[in-house]
Amino acid sequence: MTEPKLKSAPLAYQNEPFLNSPDGRILRLLSEYSEPLSRFRREQIQDTVVFFGSARIHSRDSATSKLNDVRGNGAHIAPAQQAIDMKRAEAAVDMARYYEDARQLAHLLTGWSSQIPAKRHRFVVTTGGGPGIMEAANLGAHEAGGKTIGLNINLPFEQNPNPYITPSLNFEFHYFFMRKFWFAYLAKGLVIFPGGFGTLDELFEILTLAQTEKLAKKIVVVIYGSEYWKKIINFEAMVDAGVIAPQDLELFKISDSPEESFEFLKNGLTKYHLGAQQPKRTGEAAIPEIAKTRP
Numbered sequence: 001m002t003e004p005k006l007k008s009a010p011l012a013y014q015n016e017p018f019l020n021s022p023d024g025r026i027l028r029l030l031s032e033y034s035e036p037l038s039r040f041r042r043e044q045i046q047d048t049v050v051f052f053g054s055a056r057i058h059s060r061d062s063a064t065s066k067l068n069d070v071r072g073n074g075a076h077i078a079p080a081q082q083a084i085d086m087k088r089a090e091a092a093v094d095m096a097r098y099y100e101d102a103r104q105l106a107h108l109l110t111g112w113s114s115q116i117p118a119k120r121h122r123f124v125v126t127t128g129g130g131p132g133i134m135e136a137a138n139l140g141a142h143e144a145g146g147k148t149i150g151l152n153i154n155l156p157f158e159q160n161p162n163p164y165i166t167p168s169l170n171f172e173f174h175y176f177f178m179r180k181f182w183f184a185y186l187a188k189g190l191v192i193f194p195g196g197f198g199t200l201d202e203l204f205e206i207l208t209l210a211q212t213e214k215l216a217k218k219i220v221v222v223i224y225g226s227e228y229w230k231k232i233i234n235f236e237a238m239v240d241a242g243v244i245a246p247q248d249l250e251l252f253k254i255s256d257s258p259e260e261s262f263e264f265l266k267n268g269l270t271k272y273h274l275g276a277q278q279p280k281r282t283g284e285a286a287i288p289e290i291a292k293t294r295p
Contacts, residue, residue: 032178036171040186043168046120047273048149048186049109049265051102052202053133053193053224054095055159063089063096098193098225099136105191105224105258106140106148112266114146116274121147123188123269128152128179129170130159133193138164151179180205188273189220189265194228210251211244220268221252222261229254 018024058066067089073082106125113123125141127134129150141148142164150165153173161170173179184206192203203223209215223229238244255261 029175029178032173032175033181036182039168039171043147043166044120045124045147045149045169045186046118046122047188048124048126049113049189049191049269050126050183050187050202051106051133051137051191051193052128052195052199053098053102053136054195054199055128055130055132055134056196057095057099057132057136057194058092059099059136060093060096063092067093095194098228099133101224101258102133102136102191102193103140103143105261106137107144108140108258108262109265110141110144110146110148112262114144122274124149124169126151126183126186127165128198129161129165131162133195135162135164137191138162142166151182153179184209187219188217188269189222191222191224191261191265193224200232207248207251211248218268218272220265220272222264223252223254224256224261226254226256 012018013027019027067086070082070085070089073085077085109123110125113121116122124147125137126149127137129138129152134150138148138150139162147166147169148164149169149171150161151171151173152159152161153176161172171179171182173182180202183202187206190203190206192199206219206221210219210221235244235249239246239249253261253264255264
């Protein structure tokens with residue numbers, strides 16, 4: 001009697017039900033660390049400048065086109081709804097200046113960083129990979145002929161990567177905290193354009209890390225758009241209340257022009273990251289150069 005042959009079990013790393021189970025979570029987490037690490041090394045990315053801002057801010061052409069559509073629909077909708085739609089469309093046209101400014105700033109920064117004599121790519125423009133301010137920054141860097149990174153994430157509502165990301169540097173994350181790790185780990189500069197909850201989250205995380213000296217490097221921070229941000233955050237009131245120190249206001253610069261922001265970033269990045277190597281604090285470990293290829 002011939003004994004039946006038992007079918008070979010799948011290798012653990014090819015067992016999709018296991019990989020997608022709670023027990024496989026640690027492997028999924030490690031993958032979102034190791035796979036980007038491998039790609040950044042392969043693409044020779046040494047460090048980045050991260051742009052944050054709303055996904056809902058459109059280009060001037062797009063916002064103007066939408067405003068014209070709303071004006072043309074006036075005869076087909078109730079006057080009250082028309083007034084609401086007009087107000088929103090007019091606000092979108094006003095906010096579109098930030099899209100254009102992000103595009104210009106990313107272009108200036110990439111044009112400068114591309115000329116830095118280095119074996120690896122320095123200060124690469126990086127965004128969350130979606131539309132709005134993210135698209136604007138990736139577009140500006142793309143137009144300047146540089147590499148540009150998009151760290152996208154799966155969301156309940158669709159967020160497709162914008163078309164201006166360098167294809168080999170287009171990432172998709174499941175875990176927010178792994179995505180935030182990669183934003184912060186390579187960043188030497190941070191530019192915060194007007195945005196909502198996510199933008200505030202990223203801004204205050206970096207400021208908190210800097211304030212508490214948990215960063216082993218200097219991140220040059222620009223908060224862009226004083227008209228918007230002074231309505232959203234009253235930093236001076238925080239100082240007056242004693243919840244932050246006066247010197248905490250030196251952790252960032254508020255700016256209103258691409259040219260001013262670029263000069264601040266260029267000067268800070270040159271001082272802290274292109275000049276003589278900064279001395280390490282006592283007991284501080286060396287910062288790993290993840291872009292360094294293995295022999």
